Amino acid sequence: MSSTTPDNQVHWFRHSSPYINAHRGRTFVVMLAGELLDGPRLATLIHDLALLNSLGIKLVLVHGARPQISARLKDAGIESTFEQHMRITDAPALDGVMAAVGALRLKLEGLFSMGLANSPMHNASIRLVSGNFVVAKPVGVRNGFDYQHTGEVRRIDVDAIRQQHNAGNVVLLSPVGCSPTGELFNVNAEEVASTAAIALGADKLILMGNDLRLNDGSDNQLRELSPQEAGKLLAEDLFQDSNIDRQLTAACHAASNGVGRAHLLDANVDGALIKELFTRDGCGTLVTRETYETVRGARIEDVGGILELIEPLEADGTLVRRSRELLETEIHRFAITERDGMVIACAALYPFPDDKTGELACVAVHPSYRKGERGAQLLGYVERRAREQGLNSLFVLTTLTAHWFQQQGFEAAGVDALPGARQSLYNWQRNSKVFVKPL
Structure with missing residues (x-):
């Protein structure tokens, strides 16, 4: 066109x-x-x-x-x-x-x-x-x-x-x-x-x-x-x-x-x-x-930008759907990359302190900015937050982006590698692959 x-x-x-x-x-x-x-x-x-x-x-x-x-x-x-x-x-x-x-x-x-x-x-x-x-x-x-x-x-x-x-x-x-x-x-x-x-x-x-x-x-x-x-x-x-x-x-x-x-x-x-x-x-x-572009923790006013970013990925099945209400409740879990007021990447960290591990979830990068290593930069930010919380590893569940996570140092694992509380919530119909990365 x-x-x-x-x-x-x-x-x-x-x-x-x-x-x-x-x-x-x-x-x-x-x-x-x-x-x-x-x-x-x-x-x-x-x-x-x-x-x-x-x-x-x-x-x-x-x-x-x-x-x-x-x-x-x-x-x-x-x-x-x-x-x-x-x-x-x-x-x-x-x-x-x-x-x-x-x-x-x-x-x-x-x-x-x-x-x-x-x-x-x-x-x-x-x-x-x-x-x-x-x-x-x-x-x-x-x-x-x-x-x-x-x-x-x-x-x-x-x-x-x-x-x-x-x-x-x-x-x-x-x-x-x-x-x-x-x-x-x-x-x-x-x-x-x-x-x-x-x-x-x-x-x-x-x-x-x-x-x-x-x-x-x-x-x-x-x-x-x-x-x-x-x-x-x-x-x-x-x-x-x-x-x-x-x-x-x-x-x-x-x-x-x-x-x-x-x-x-x-x-x-x-x-x-x-x-x-x-x-x-x-x-x-x-x-x-x-700073024209920055990586930072998300705030409540970022909810709209995150929803706009992740909706296409939810529609094609790459990400699990999240309601606005859930996102507002969990916004403190999210980190974003902001470019001149626009959310161009996001990721969330859900810690399991008793198991010294955390789940990396909702990783998304805007299609126009996927060639600039922004996903890796955001991952580095989340890893620093995880270490600050005393976590020793991260795990991720994915259906379509396994190769990218392997490039970032994640290794394939079974469902039994998940914390017990997360295993009980595992969606067998979705059949996501599990990857783990030591910190």
Whole structure:
């Protein structure tokens, strides 16, 4: 079935609704790298940003301008000089900076003003507001280099930005800052984005660029990093000559200073912004101090998620049916794997203290997450709980998943290996196989 069929669209919309509710009223800082502003996907990105605005998200849009500034200076015969990823900006170069940034501001204002019938922005009526929201200071002289009109962010005018958000406007920040003395400074767009996100207490910092994809040594995409892990990657100088270095630094800075989540997205992926924000697994790299996926003991509010997970397995006979009432009574026996608010795996431990053993029951993993060793991780958690209770072994009864339990170290045994109290409850019609694992 095509992903564009009405049934699949309804399915996607239903599953996106928790994120629509969660994001409403939140503040997101979104940075578009300079190369995107002359690229073929810019109009689509603006449409997606307009959608976020229509859903009640408070947006701060930060735009880069590095390639446009370089092009302006080249046309003017001015050579660009960089030190530590910063352009040394003399007076003639500053003229090129202002011309490039001014042109990009007008371009973005024009795109946000689109309202053609039968287009994604029909009747959008979005006001894009720019101004002197970024207060800068000079970099000065470092390591013998006078950076002249290159600056750093001194502060962000948070009150003014919030006033614009309260009026329903999208705020645009450019990589140019004003000083209290009236001077203009060329500032790093990534620094503007991360500093604004921190100052505003933003819920998300989203950095978008061409080919902005972080891979591991096996060329697999890194989906989640802590700030510490991101810092180690930066220390290895893997991205020294690419935009990724600056953008990962900004994400790490934000995530280490109170911003809940920082996202790095490859804008070449069509709909990357929507996929990242409104699907459970997203499509980019998340930098966060929070635990996106965790294994923990179940709580009463997890009952609905566990029932939704196990119902298909009960229907095909893999698991014995449990009523909601029974599950609520026994919820303290359960452990779950939670991924961004969704129960994706569960297992229960029923101890038999007199026999120093426990039954592992109701083991289930969501079909979409069965290739990530989550069952084994959850089993490890249950085994630790069993040891804490003084148990020496676990046993399991299964009809369809014997091979998986054998892979986890369980060995076949007879019904007589069960504790006496469990033997009396054995269902001979179901004829489950018994497996035991010493702890």
